[in-house]
Amino acid sequence: MEKFSHEQYVILKALASLEDEIGIGDLSAQLGVDQALVAAGAHLLAERGLLEIRELPLQELILRDGGRAAVTEGLPERRVLAALLDAGTPLTMQQLPERSGLTTREVGSSLRHLQHKGWARKAGATLEARVPESPPPTADEQLLSTLAEREGGRAFEGQLREAGVPVAEGLKLLKGRRELLEQRAKRRRLVRLSETGRALLARGIEEAREVGQITPEILAAGEWREVLFKAYDVHLGVRARIPGKGHPMQRVIAQTRRAFLEMGFTEAISPSVESAFWNFDALFQPQDHPAREMQDTFYLSAPPGVALPRDDGLVERVRRTHEDGGETGSIGWQRPWSAQRAAAAVLRTHTTATTVRALAADPHPPRKIFSIGRVFRREAIDFKHLPVFHQVDGIIIDRAATFANLLGTLAAFYRKMGFERFEFRPAFFPYTEPSVEVFIWVPEKKDWFEMGGAGIFRPEVTQPLGCASPVLAWGLGLERLAMLRYDLLDMRALYLTDLEWLKEVPLCR
Amino acid sequence: MPVIGIPLRRLRELLGESGGGGVSAEELVERLGHLGCDVEGTTELQRVRCSACGAIYEMTATEEVPPRCEACGAELRGGHERLAPLEVIRMELLAVRPDMFDPGGLARVLRGYLGVETGRPDYPLGEPAAEVTVDAALRDPASYRPQIACAVIEDVDLDEGALKILMKLQENLHWAIGRDRKHASIGVYDFDRVEPQIEYVAEDPEQFRFRPLGAAPSDRSQRLHEILQTHPKGMAYAHLLAAHQRYPLLRDAAGVVLSMPPIINSEETRVRSSTRRLFIDVTGMRRRVVERTLNIVVTSLLENLRGARAATVRVRDADGERLTPDFTPQEAWVDAHHAARILGIELSPAEAADALRRMRHDVTEAEDGRLRVAVPAYRNDILHEIDLIEDIAIAYGYHRIIPTLVPTFTVGEEHPLEATAQSARALLCGLGFLEVMTLVLTSDEAHDELLGWEPDPRRVQIANPISREQTRVRTSLLPGLLATLRHNATRPLPQMIFEVGDVSLLDPQAETGARELRRLACGIVSPRTGFEEIKAVAEAILREFAREAELTPSMRAPLMRGRAAEAPGGRASDPNLFFGEVHPEVLERYGLQNPAVLLEVDLDWLSGEPEGGRADGNAAARVTDRGGGEVP
Incomplete structure (x- = not known):
């Protein structure tokens, strides 16, 4: 059973x-x-x-405090009329409050009803009665007094109608007098x-x-x-549970790492404190290049400098390449190269410093290397600039590597990051040739966004490091990806964290 | 990068009907994009002319007329004349292609790219029209700026637009090649106002005087050093001369001053719309830079001022005598097969040659796909064969290259330290902590003072900080965590946060002079948190990394004595792990009204990396050496 x-x-x-x-x-x-x-x-x-439950709409009428007072003491208009009849002569507006025992405001608001009910009218500055004696209770008064008799001062419209109260007429008269009566829509439920x-x-x-x-x-x-x-109400509100979560920026970094690992790349890291040699000179960036100036790069006072690589041959090859191209077939920058400038300590301005170190450590193909790290630019903090941000750099050392492979690798990466349309535009960097800038199409923003630069390392970069193969290279910003994904307009939100935001951002996005 | 506005109408005129002058602005923008120009779009510029000196100012709709004229210093807000607005293509300057800074130069490139006019443009040079003698004293470091190259351009017809283009070109070349006039500066003069015998000399700034550009007819001449102190351009570039005892000066046989390079021209030789012959000089430190710059200015002007002709100038200096400008092309070789191979496209030697001609080079096909290339004298960026291969790629069109993948198989491998960091993140997330990322650059005040620390003498310090808040690199993750908690002081509790990140410590033994350490730190703020809770977290971390630690009481700020513990480390005075309750004094300084606990641990130690291994900061060791994929 x-x-x-x-x-x-x-x-x-x-x-x-x-x-x-x-x-x-x-x-x-x-x-x-x-x-x-x-x-x-x-x-x-x-x-x-x-x-089966059948629902009938019902209108409940509830007497308010003002209504209760009206039942015991009479509606204001009736009290004003009583005062006029008492006096037997028109009264001024100033006289009425005292005579009727009402406030000035109550007297004022009763005028409309006196005129509407035809009990009195304005005559100049005075009010005069239009009826010889107080009329019998009107429909509104009947409604109010019936309600006052009911328990809790409330009843349904239907019940009152059955009891012979002129409900419709009474409600019409009471329209807008919310201080007297409240109407509530209710349902009556019938079961069988x-x-x-x-x-x-x-x-x-x-x-x-x-x-x-x-x-x-x-x-x-x-x-x-x-x-x-007992069965639960499934709509029941419950206390929120917040899981421990990775930072949105770290999730973008983790996805980037996974993308390159999946494509067969080996991960490299190197320190943020770097020599100008590895950050600039090994990349054939001329020593008078604007990016090397104090205005754009953080130079360090401690440590005051970084010793050049112990491999004197390497340093010498780099020097000659800068000055006249050395063995590389280039004419170089045609100006003297200073070992002292190369020994300056900087905070690395790109993670290409890491990949070029990896290239120097082992220039033999085939290798695929990537590195994700913090980079530093001397920028004042505002909504789209931070002096510290993240990049992913990568290189492919391969005898058969082509520029088309570079474009294909970048496209594969951005596809893994969830983008479908790319554009490659010519660009110019000191250490790559041909060079390209990557743009991705963001359908939500209906616009192209520049993601970073890429190219084939110049022979002036690879040959002094002992590499004879083409080296495809790229350096891509990651903050912009995070800002697009999490719909941020201010980059600072990533690093001056509002914990409530961290809790709200869905893990899977 | 500075942004330039290329007048659309003039560019169309220069392109001509057959040269693409008839195509829509959108198409022009797209083609410029294919050439590597960073085009923002088209816009209308408002233009005003300085009533005093005639300089023209262009402004976007939101920009206002500058208060003073930059060229002559006159009041500009009241003293200007409005000119008809100008529709322009706005694009960033392509620093490596100064030959594309002006409408003429751009038209030259576009005509080639569109195949209307290919090969190297020819600019005939007339007989020497002037002589310049260089004072040997300019080689003396006391006076400096020994190199000069000059040219004369005849039959010029300058309207307002052309004058503006000339000024802009000069300004942009000063930026791109001149590095703000340091390496090269350009002067342009009315040649009919000077004798063709010209001297380039070093003069005493206290004695010599002339009337700089912008001087009113009533103004007296000024001493050179006065000009540096009072003239707007003098003040802007004074630093280039201030250290020298004598200043460079260009004057003619009759003593008329042309200019004081690299600062200011004379009023006497001002170029006006009535000017018919131009004298141009470029001065600088190195002959190659000076001569290349001259080539760019002269050929661009010839492109902009159709019908004008260039004549050479004889320059005499200690090295001998030569004629400038010299448009002899740079010779280079390209292997067309190599080009096709490295680009990964199908391209015959004839097609490669055609592509190079469309980039305005002259090409002769030799055997085996070898191409002999004559590079126009205005190109400043061809150092190596690979630069010409890029020209081939651009002419071919990046958008036509089909992206493919490298066919070689390699096995990817993560870096052990990054793998450890990921495990640490997963662990702390599992314990219910939210990850934060804080700024690695900080100041002694923010990093140490509030915590009650003495700044670590091993901190990495910036020589040229951009703000007082960021003068050094952090040596601990705790200040960042505390700052985050302060930032969230009014947010709901409990708060549980962590960070995995690097700190840097100076270390003379490390290759780069600083050692970078990966740390993990976490913190809890809650009305009921305390030592037991953070110890449970510490034990969970140790247990999950299969690490054991001998704990001793810790007396380290910002924790409270008697309510904190640490695992002493091997290195210097840094513990490998420490945790405990934050001292109420620190809570007060951070505006935290609830108890807080903190923990910081060294990840290298935690993951069992041997001391002195990667942790010695040897950067070469930190770069992962050979990974997978080296299967022979």
Whole structure:
């Protein structure tokens, strides 16, 4: 036999004997069970299809404090009329408050009703009565006084109409007088057994104890077979749980790492404190290049400098390449190269310093290297500039590498990052040739965004390091990817973190 | 990069009907993009002319007329005349292609790219029209700027637009090649106002005087050093001469001053729309730079001023005598097969030759796909065969290259330290902490004072900081965590945050003079947090990294004595791990009204990296050597 909680059991039993539908309130009264419990029980039974609920819209009228006062002391317009009839002569507006016992404001707002009901009219600065004696109660007064008799000062429109109160007329007169009466839209719910419910009852039902929680005791005693578990409201609000989460920028970094690892790249790292030699000179960046100036690069006072590589041959090859091209077939920059400038300590301005070190450490193909790291530019902080940001650099050392392969690798990477359209535009960098700038199309912004530079390392870079193969190279910014993904307009939000933002940003985006 | 506005109408005129002058602005913008120009789009510029000196100012719709004229210093807001607005293509200057800074130069490139006019442009040079004698004293470091190259341009017809183009070209070349006039500066004069015998001399700034550009008819001449102190251009560039005892000066046989390079021209030789013959000089430190710059100015002017002709100038200095400008092409060789191979495209030697001609080179095909290239004298950027291969790629069109992948198989490998860092992140996320990233650049005040630390003598310091807030690199992650907590002081509790990041410490043994250490730090703010909670976190970290540590009480700020612990480290005085309750005094300084606990641990130590291994800061060792993929 099917088990039901006490309330549901008595509801079903009560309905079994009724052909007609019955209101929840009436049912509650009949059962002697609290109306809220009956309503909840009926609702759950209806969800199971055991009974049918029909809803009727109802208008409930509730007397407010102003209405109660009007019933005991009379509506303001009636009190004003009484004062006029008492005086037997028109009264000025100044006289009325005292005579009627109303406030000036109440007198003022009663004028509209006096004129509308035809009880009095304005004559110059005075008000004069238009009726010889106080008229019988009007529809609004009847409505209010009937309500005052009801419990809680409230009743449904239908009930009042049945009781012979001129409800429609009364409401019309009371329109806009919210201080007297409140109207509330309500529903009256009528229930009756469904066919399914009737069939179930025919098979027989029994009453069982209802419990809220599965407990070890209930499980141990096997009691769960007997009891009924309370059903939850699935819309119930619950306390938020926030998981530990990686920082959005780190998620972009992690995705970038994974992309290059998946493509067969080996990861390299190197320190942020770097020599100008590895940051600039090994990359054939001329010593008077604007990017090397104090204005753009952070130079260090501690450490005051960085020793040049111990490999004198390497330093000499770099020097000659700068001055006249050395063995590289280039004419070089045609100006003297200073070892002292190369020994300056800087905060690296790009992670190409890392990949070129990796190239120097082992220039033999085939190799694919990538490095993700912080880089430093001497920029004042604003919404789109930070002096520290992240780059991913990569190189491919391969005898057969081509410029088309470079474009293909960049396209594969950005596809892995979720972008579908790319554009490659010619660009100019001191250490790559041919050079290219990568743009990605962001459909949400309907615009192209520049992501970074790439190219084939110049022979002036590779040959002094002992590399005879083509080296494809790129350096791409990562903050812009994060800003696009998380729809940030201000780059500072990444590093001056609002913890609430961290909690809100979905992990999977 | 500075942005230039190329007048659209003039560019179209210069291109001519057959040269693409008839195409839409959008198409021109697209083609310029294919050539590597960073084009912002087209816009309309407002133009005003200085009533005093005639200088023209161009402004976008949102810009205002400058208060004073930069050329002559006159009041400009009141003293100007409005000219018709100008539709321009706005683009960033392409620093490596100074031959593309002006409408004439751009038209020259576009005509080639579109195949309307290919090969090297020919600029005939007339007989020497002037002589310049260089005073040997200019080689003396006391006076400096020994190199000069000059040219004369005849039959010029200058309208307002052309004058403006001339001024802009000069200004942009000063920026791109001259490095703000230091390496090269350009002067342009009315040649009819001077004798063709010219001297380039070093003069005493206290004695010599002349009337600088912008001087009113009533103004007296000024001493050279006065000009540096009072003239707007003099003040702007005074630093280039201030250290010298004598200043360079260009004057003719009759004593008429042309200019004081690299500062200012004389009023007497001012170029006006009525000027018919121009004298041009470029001065600087190195002959190659000076001569290349002259080639660019002269050929660009010839492109802009159709119908004008150039004549040479005889320059005499201690090295002898020569004629400038010299448009002899630079000779170079390209292997067309190599070009096709490195670009990864199908391209015959004839097609490669055609591409180079479209980039305005002359090409002769030799055997085996070898191409002999004559590079125009205005190109400043061809150092190596590879530069010409890039020209081939641009003429071919980057958009036509089909992206492919390198066919060689390699096995990827992550760096062990990064792998450790990822494990640490996963662990802290699992413990319920939110990851933050804080700024690595900081100041002694922000990093040490609030925590009650003495600044670490081993900190990395910046010689040229950009702000007082960022003068050094952090030596700990804790100041960043505390700053983040302060930033979130009014946000709901509990707050649990962590960071994995690098700190830097000076170390004379390290290759770059500083050692970089990967650290993990975390913190909790909550009304009920305390030593036990952070110790449980510390133990979880140790357990998951299979590490054991001998704990001793810690007396380190910002933690409270008796409520903190550490695992002493091998190196110097840094513990490998320390954690505990933050001292209420520190909480107060950070505006935190709830208890907080902190932990910092060295990741190298945690992952069991041997001391003195990667951690010795040897950068070469930190670069991963051979990875996978070296299967023979």
